[in-house]
Amino acid sequence: MYIQAKQMAMLLLMILLFLMTGQYSEAQDEPEEPILPPLLLNCTQQGLTDFLLLRQETQLSRISAAEEATTKLLEATLETLVQVRDSLNEMNAKMHGKTVKNLDEVVCHAPFTQVGGSCFLLALQEKHTWASARQFCAGYGAELAHFSDANMFAAILGYVNTINFQKKAINVWVGGTDEAVEDTWLWVTGELMPRGPPFWGTYDGYALQPNAGTSQNCAVLWQHDYYYMHDLPCTHKCAPLCQK
Ligand SMILES: [Ca+2]
Incomplete structure (x- = not known):
């Protein structure tokens, strides 16, 4: 002991x-040499590994921070774009509303009536040839009616039926003719007229108008066919439907 x-x-x-x-x-302490050198080596590797890991963590942290900043920037940009889109939609809606409102605000002076955004006059008591009816309208600074939109046509039919509520057998001149070139129907504006339904009617339910060739070159709202358009000799006497 x-x-x-x-x-x-x-x-x-x-x-x-x-x-x-x-x-x-290492040279002086030979008895501990087998133990300490590996420990020293391990410590060195561990330190290097720790250093690399630390550096990677730092880099990852920086990348993460940059990504977070980028994400926030993209979110802010997206929010701005959404606001721009909403503003554009709002402006578009306001402009559309203003346009519709302007159509409703068309002022028509008597004896003209506002129909579908234009001013119309059906002179039910007047009887004119097609050319004379056109002159009658010109006296008001207007033209014979012309339309290519089904909604406008429906509005015009409503107006005509309102004026002719007694359902007198009176046909109504509109501003369409194929006098210049047979079967090339033009409005007085020079525009091509629409063909087929719902604008043109039928004779006896099967003969689609216009169908009378060179003998009938002027367009009329034909009372016997619920005022759908028919061709008629331009010399017939009908009531003018003026538009301005
Ligand atoms: Ca014709």
């Missing part, structure tokens, strides 16, 4: 001297 204690005291003394002098080296 005494020897072992003495040996232990010597060992402790050596360790103490080693710690105090700081003279330890």
Whole structure:
């Protein structure tokens, strides 16, 4: 026991001297060489690994921060674009509403009546040839009626039926003719007239108008066919439907 204690005291003394002098080296402490060098190597690798990991973490952190900033920028841009889109939609709706409102605000002076955004006059008491009816309208600064929109045509039929509520057998001149070139029907504006239904009617339910060749070159709203258009000799006497 005494020897072992003495040996232990010597060992402790050596360790103490080693710690105090700081003279330890791989060459000087041969007994511990097998243990310490690997530990030193491991520490060096661990330190390098830690350093690389730390650097990667820093880089990842920076990338993450940059991505977060980019995401916030994209979100802000998206929000701005949504606001721009909504503003454009709102402006478009306002412009559309203004256009419709303007159509409703068309002012027609008597004896003209506002129909579908234009001013019309059906002179039910007047009886004219087609050319004379056109002159009659010109006296009001107007033209014989011309239309290519089914909604406008429906509005005109409603107006004609309102004026002729007594359902007198009176036909109504509109501003269409194929006098210049047979079967090329033009409005007085020079525009091509629409063909077929719902504008043109039928004779006896099967003969689609116009169908009378060169003998009939002027367009009329024919009362016997619910005022659908028919061709008629331009010399017939009918009531003018003026538009301006
Ligand atoms: Ca004709």
